[in-house]
Amino acid sequence: MVKIEFLGPIEQKPLEIEADSLRDVANFLQKIESLNSWLDRCAVAVNGEMCNDLSKRLYSGDIVSILPPVCGG
Amino acid sequence: MVKIEFLGPIEQKPLEIEADSLRDVANFLQKIESLNSWLDRCAVAVNGEMCNDLSKRLYSGDIVSILPPVCGG
């Protein structure tokens, strides 16, 4: 099982799903209506490292973080 | 009489001369051997204001300041 967590203002509880790659996670999240307005503008981290590659292999226990638009300072 | 003062590292005591314009001051200073190496690189202030105009009229009591290359900070 892979854990998906939603950071900052996204009001979505963490999810646990079976996924072999980040592409599986993307396919799954695209089906969640309430995330529609967010996904376009979100970046992704896997286990605390930014990831830009949908083919990224995932293993059980991995944590995928969904990062919406930022504004520090 | 116009007073000419030399700022910073220029080792020249203040001078008092008769001068009707900054051009008179320039002509006078060019004759002082020890200032040869400085004048090219010096800017000028009259009564505490920068002046770039040789035709500037001078009056008795005016102070002309000779400002060599700077380095603050």
Place this chain on the structure above:
Amino acid sequence: MELYQGPLDIKSIFSRWLDEERESNYGAFIPFIGIVRAEDNIEGLSFDIYEPILESWFNSWVEIAKERGAKVKMAHSIGDVPIHTSSYISAVFSPRRRVALELIDEFVEDFKANAPIWKYDIVDGKRLYAEDRSSPMSGSGILTNKENR
């Protein structure tokens, strides 16, 4: 990198950083201090931070600075920060002023664009996501790109 709950004690952070590098022989020290402005009736700002990515983002700037003979430091608030107090201080130390002036600009701009921090206005005691001032991080959109539809 330093994270604090609530507003930063800017004077003490500044003094400590100055002391820490007193003997390092840097010639220029440029801090950037962010102060929470009173605007649109907000009571303050509030911040969420994702520490693992902030840490790695900051460490990449430590390396960039090191390559230029310089050093960067940073502190940020977590949670609520009232107006007219500070949520952010970063700083560059460098032997030379040009490096310092260029680095503080690049560092602060990249911080704004890519540090994983989410900002909320506090209005009537409620947190409202500062969506209009927020920017998608680099790499955003990967989950909906066309090849995947």
Place this chain on the structure above:
Amino acid sequence: MELYQGPLDIKSIFSRWLDEERESNYGAFIPFIGIVRAEDNIEGLSFDIYEPILESWFNSWVEIAKERGAKVKMAHSIGDVPIHTSSYISAVFSPRRRVALELIDEFVEDFKANAPIWKYDIVDGKRLYAEDRSSPMSGSGILTNKENR
């Protein structure tokens, strides 16, 4: 603008400036601090200042800053400043960070080029003019220009 005999008490100047603008609703505060580096066996630096021109130079920057909605401050040492202490602090306050980042760069660079301050290395207790690091002010050469020869 503030001038002090000897090294600056940077912490107290910084704290006071921060307090002075606490209620002014600026969003960005960027100080630039110059620290005397140990190099070439110097014991410190020493400075001469021509106050009337420094004052008018500084006032012209107060106006430039005001046009951009910002504020500048500055303090400098007169006389001897030992290594690892500070001779110079300037700062920009602005509602917005871009204005502040651009203004501190322009302000510090113009300071270096045109503030009427003369720098000396202190070596074996003697003042040696820092000629190699000094720049002619804008308008230099007027006394020897060709039309006058």
